[in-house]
Amino acid sequence: MTTYLIKGARLAGGNRTDLLLRDGVIVEAAEKISGSGAEVIDADGLLALPGLVDLHTHLREPGREDAETVETGSRAAALGGYTAVCAMANTSPVADTAGVVEQVWRLGRDAGLVDVQPIGAVTVGLAGEHLAELGAMAESAAAVRIFSDDGHCVHDPRLMRRALEYVRAFDGVIAQHAEEPRLTQGAQMHEGVESARLGMTGWPAVAEEAIIARDVLLAEHVGARLHICHVSTAGSVEILRWAKKRGIRVTAEVTPHHLLLTDEKAGGYDPVFKVNPPLRTNADVAALRQGLADGTIDIVATDHAPHALQDKECEWAYARPGMVGLETALSVVVATMLETGLMDWSGLVDRMSVAPARIAGLAEHGRDLVAGAPANLTLVDPAARWGVDPAALASRSRNTPYAGLTLPSRVVWTFLRGVPTVHEGKAVR
């Protein structure tokens, strides 16, 4: 196994450091290291960050390998600076048994580019009727701790209560896709001025907010951990702020696209901008940025949702919702949170690595880059700018909403347990 000596990188806090990586760990971290025999990486001008952790990735395997596989999604993740991703359960078959979550976990290990932590479904087949075998998934080789019916809301309050109670036993968490289905029937985009102008059926903010309000109260009632997926409205931020002040054990995520884009994008009828929850208004974007900066929203999660060409290049109403995001997440967060002065690099490290690793219970990730820590890290060029070309993405799907945009900051190296997964900006395999 090659020993790497990273020379002259800067940590998120600003200090310069050399890092010596051997046998999967950071064996030394100091201002000047002279490691003879090591392969030297000149990191002058680069930032060394703990590997990013994505709590919300759709890898599509098993079932839709034409859109993404565990391997292609892992490669996209590594290129985005990630060393761990949590794979959502809405595959085919659904990841609602120990067998399926172990299959995904093994595929991730075999690809070997990031740690793939499977998320288990809350209900059988995501149908919202019967609890899935949560205990068996928790005890499986995949050691599942996060359960989600993402794509669907666990709508029945009694079932939601039972699920919250169940996962308490192993400190698990229910990740809710907050969408009151009766309020979003036929919805195509955010309900507001733009949807009225375009004549499209709207997805009102209250459909999200009503479920978050209900579920924080349920989590408080049973004393369980709740996580809210892809928070998208100003009202949701307000409810979360209230719930956290009350001591309720709730965490929340926001996606890069909800930090940057608004419902005005629907005006061109390009389905690449169709997503659940939908792109909202400028006021929502401002509230989400503020909520992420002040910690009301704990983390950024990509909701990387690859879709095959035929599912996206069609009429808006028939297109599947979702956009890819692993390879652009860091850059979009830099553009929306750092370049606006709302957050610094330490804040980014917390929201994209430390906090998601803590929520997911991934002890080898989100660690300070100090001697003894696992060598899961990424080297970023903060001065670089790059143009997003859908054809150049490592993901098997092309549905990025940022085509043609020039974004700040680029991942140059990523290491998983001391082994490069990204080498001078290119995936190693």
Ligand SMILES: NC(=O)N[C@@H](CC(=O)O)C(=O)O
């Ligand atoms: N975000 C989306 O619009 N789509 C996701 C499901 C989801 O995250 O709700 C998908 O699986 O494609």
Ligand SMILES: [Zn+2]
């Ligand atoms: Zn969702």
Ligand SMILES: [Zn+2]
């Ligand atoms: Zn999702």
